[in-house]
Amino acid sequence: MEGVELRELVPKVLSVLVRRGADFATAEDAVQEALIRALATWSTDPPSDPEGWLITVAWRAFIDIARSDAARRVREDRFDNDPPTGVVPSSDDTLHLYFLCAHPDLTPSSAVALTLRAVGGLTTRQIAQAYLVPESTMAQRISRAKRTIDEAGLDRPGEVRTVMRVLYLVFNEGYSGDVDLSAEAIRLTRQLATLADDAEIMGLLALMLLHHARRRSRTRPDGAIVPLAEQDRSQWDTALIAEGVAILQAALARDQLGEYQAQAAIAALHADADRFEDTDWVQIVEWYDELLRFADTPITRLNRAVAVGEADGAPAGLAALGDVADDVPRRDAVEAHLRERNGDLEAAARLYAAAARSAPNLAEREHQTRQAARVNQLLRNRR
């Protein structure tokens, strides 16, 4: 059994333990231990019933942890070695786990870490590597999160909007270390979509698939950013695009529009264009107007200005930029691009350089520096 398939079972097993009366924090530790044992032994000695095996081993691990902890002696009286019978995994329980891990009392970083471990079945080490923090730091973050949940009680779990935000955060983190967080976010969102019937979950899944489909073309092998207009579209994953579009259409047919569906519609229109010049920018602007109804954020307005610039020309784009405050991240980069298309190379060069100075990451800084250098070279050649 592959690691991912094995991890599919993790939330089910955990929810069985919790339903048998185990406290969340100890149950989660026990499932991690069972998971690690499974990874060590299954390759040579695979069980006939993986789920049953995991539940049995995790339950024993839970009893061991509970026993060894003197402060938790009370629990020993509560549980016999023989587990209560008749408790089988149910999809409602798994959904409940998603909600718990996005509990309103948790900070976003804690919710992300706990979701990846308790629902995703990743080890603390993998999560730590993905977020570039020491393993001990991540272990502490997760155990504090579990304490928070146990103290808050299980009666006030998070809600589906928070769960989606957590999964979107994971998706955006991308790829570092040996875990592909984008793929993991897609897997968990797929699972969430089977557990809860919600057009916005489908919208989120479609959005992730459509972005993921373009991933290979977004960076050069050395990590440099490739802008949308210059991406090699033959590298786009057409199967993922087709799946994303189908899911989005099914969601839109329900007539319960929300921000993730609107964002997915924009991504679908980009994916639909064989060449950059074929992009239906007019429709993209319309979808940005829809998106503004649900999420009127400076970032949405900034992205809308880009689309307006493509649909109606650079002057219209610059006018749309008037709605966006000066201190919004990446505003300089957008204005630089629009000024360049409008023929004002001096302003473009200055703004690209400013965009490089305020870039939020190294890849973007280098990209904007390249742009500034390119435009400055054009200016030198013109003189």
Added chain:
Amino acid sequence: MAKYLLLKHYRGAPAPANNVPMDQWTPDEVEAHIKYMNDFAARLEGTGEFVDGQALAPDGMWVRSDGEGRPPVTDGPFAETKDLIAGWMIIDVDSYERAIELAGELSAAPGAGGEPIHEWLEVRPFLAAPPNVTH
């Protein structure tokens, strides 16, 4: 082994030999510089001497406590701060001489005209943990 911090400054270091702002270089020169920096870090990972490398945004501010129950006092950002750190690389090497050698190589990254920048890097030894064996 001993750890050293190689500090790169936005401001505050003596002016480098090849002192042209990066946005005035040609795109190819920018490309060559980025490749040199990436290759340098990859090489040190290969030799087992690389520990960490990070770049810092130029914005920042001063912060201090203003006493219990009060929000911290902030000041800045200052456009005119004399010393502004741009980033660092931490290396773990056998000798002080090796640290100096590597800082020299890093400083020779190509800049405008493809010529080495010869920028000044600050090399600072870490205070190590006390040894097990004392006399």
